[in-house]
Amino acid sequence: MDSVGELKRIIEWIRPEVCFRCNKCVSGCPVAKKVDTYRPNRIVRMAYLGIVDELLDSEEIWLCTQCFTCTERCPMDVAPADVIIALRNMASRMGKTHTAWVKMAQNIIRLGGILPEMGIVTWDKKLIKRADLGITIYKRTDRTKLRQIFKESGMPLEVE
Amino acid sequence: MIVSEQYQYEISAKKILDFFGVDYRVCPEFHCCGEPMKCVNVMTWLTMASRIIAMAERMGRDVLTLCNGCYLSLNKAKKIITDSKRRKAEVNRILGKDGLEFNGSARIRHIMSVIAEDIGLERIRESTRRNLRGLVLATHYGCHVLRPYDFAIDDPENPTVLEKFIEVLGARAPYYPERMDCCMILFANVRPRDADLIRGEKLLAIKRRGFDAMITICPLCQHSYETRQRRISKLLKADVSIPVIYYTQLLGLALGMSPRDLGLHLNMSPTRRLLGKLGIVSDP
Numbered sequence: 451m452d453s454v455g456e457l458k459r460i461i462e463w464i465r466p467e468v469c470f471r472c473n474k475c476v477s478g479c480p481v482a483k484k485v486d487t488y489r490p491n492r493i494v495r496m497a498y499l500g501i502v503d504e505l506l507d508s509e510e511i512w513l514c515t516q517c518f519t520c521t522e523r524c525p526m527d528v529a530p531a532d533v534i535i536a537l538r539n540m541a542s543r544m545g546k547t548h549t550a551w552v553k554m555a556q557n558i559i560r561l562g563g564i565l566p567e568m569g570i571v572t573w574d575k576k577l578i579k580r581a582d583l584g585i586t587i588y589k590r591t592d593r594t595k596l597r598q599i600f601k602e603s604g605m606p607l608e609v610e
Numbered sequence: 611m612i613v614s615e616q617y618q619y620e621i622s623a624k625k626i627l628d629f630f631g632v633d634y635r636v637c638p639e640f641h642c643c644g645e646p647m648k649c650v651n652v653m654t655w656l657t658m659a660s661r662i663i664a665m666a667e668r669m670g671r672d673v674l675t676l677c678n679g680c681y682l683s684l685n686k687a688k689k690i691i692t693d694s695k696r697r698k699a700e701v702n703r704i705l706g707k708d709g710l711e712f713n714g715s716a717r718i719r720h721i722m723s724v725i726a727e728d729i730g731l732e733r734i735r736e737s738t739r740r741n742l743r744g745l746v747l748a749t750h751y752g753c754h755v756l757r758p759y760d761f762a763i764d765d766p767e768n769p770t771v772l773e774k775f776i777e778v779l780g781a782r783a784p785y786y787p788e789r790m791d792c793c794m795i796l797f798a799n800v801r802p803r804d805a806d807l808i809r810g811e812k813l814l815a816i817k818r819r820g821f822d823a824m825i826t827i828c829p830l831c832q833h834s835y836e837t838r839q840r841r842i843s844k845l846l847k848a849d850v851s852i853p854v855i856y857y858t859q860l861l862g863l864a865l866g867m868s869p870r871d872l873g874l875h876l877n878m879s880p881t882r883r884l885l886g887k888l889g890i891v892s893d894p
Contacts, residue, residue, distance in 0.1 A: 512649075515794050562642065563642050586620070592641045596641060604653055
């Protein structure tokens with residue numbers, strides 16, 4: 451499978467083919483620090499070699515926290531964080547979007563943002579909502595516009 | 611649009627902008643910048659981001675973001691669309707159905723660079739009414755205002771703008787090894803417990819090094835470090851409670867504003883501890 455070609459059609463500036471395993475990306479990666487098996491350049495190498503099926507099924511490609519330390523430090527402009535985004539897009543086209551992102555997409559359409567408006571319990575034990583604070587209330591009519599954008603831009607998720 | 615429950619950031623930012631007479635407009639039509647959808651479909655993200663930029667351009671204004679995520683999302687989207695005829699045509703085809711057009715003229719500004727460049731150290735120095743001498747503060751920049759370098763508001767490996775703007779208020783902001791640690795907000799979607807462990811390590815380190823508070827400039831970072839302290843303390847079996855406030859709230863205190871006006875009663879970390887150090891009795 452020409453995985454590199456397909457990934458470059460999603461994000462054109464990634465360069466998985468020039469990675470020479472210097473490990474600068476690994477040295478700065480906060481996820482690699484915590485998760486022993488996670489290495490940005492391992493994902494890049496697998497994408498380059500066409501071993502993507504197991505990546506697309508894995509939780510691994512969804513672990514990246516997009517801090518861009520790898521992309522900033524890479525001496526070859528591989529852009530590992532963007533390789534991962536391209537892989538995520540590819541997985542989504544196959545119906546394998548991680549559930550957290552499905553939820554975020556639903557919230558964007560239903561609520562206009564990724565999280566619902568929450569109330570806060572203040573020092574004096576009062577429950578305050580956004581509406582109580584006299585700050586901007588965002589228009590909900592934009593929901594139909596966002597729904598239209600989702601459809602027109604080729605969003606692979608079905609969101610009601 | 612602010613992460614829900616981070617209302618104090620919007621409140622305190624407006625107070626600062628009003629105080630210094632910065633010309634801004636609040637737009638109820640604005641929606642999500644699209645960053646979360648970048649992981650699902652790049653074109654959807656680009657369209658959502660360019661819609662915000664197109665709306666600002668229609669008003670003849672730049673875009674001001676309070677959030678690091680939105681800052682990078684809009685900046686990166688703007689560059690990608692401007693550099694690609696194909697993407698620009700596609701995005702404008704969709705936006706055109708709503709009578710909007712992206713032309714790439716609007717700048718994307720983060721509140722910290724508006725404070726640093728448009729307001730500046732001198733005006734702040736002249737305006738401080740309450741010196742914050744004695745406070746030792748831990749700066750937390752977050753990631754997306756520093757990397758990639760193309761859009762950075764400061765040096766990605768050794769930024770100093772927040773330190774400078776804290777020191778001008780009389781407080782100290784010394785270096786600490788965990789300074790550049792990421793808040794792990796995206797990682798938390800997949801491994802919430804591990805994310806809390808990582809965040810807890812930073813909070814504990816800050817506490818043990820004797821800092822009075824952590825200063826943030828992004829609602830996602832603030833959310834990560836402030837709203838889960840009790841849960842994280844249980845997880846680490848150690849007390850990680852420490853005040854975490856926005857730079858706009860700190861600046862407001864130095865300008866003599868009241869805690870309530872800065873939304874400090876809406877913070878979920880022990881901010882009264884910090885106010886106590888400044889001799890401010892928190893009003894009910």
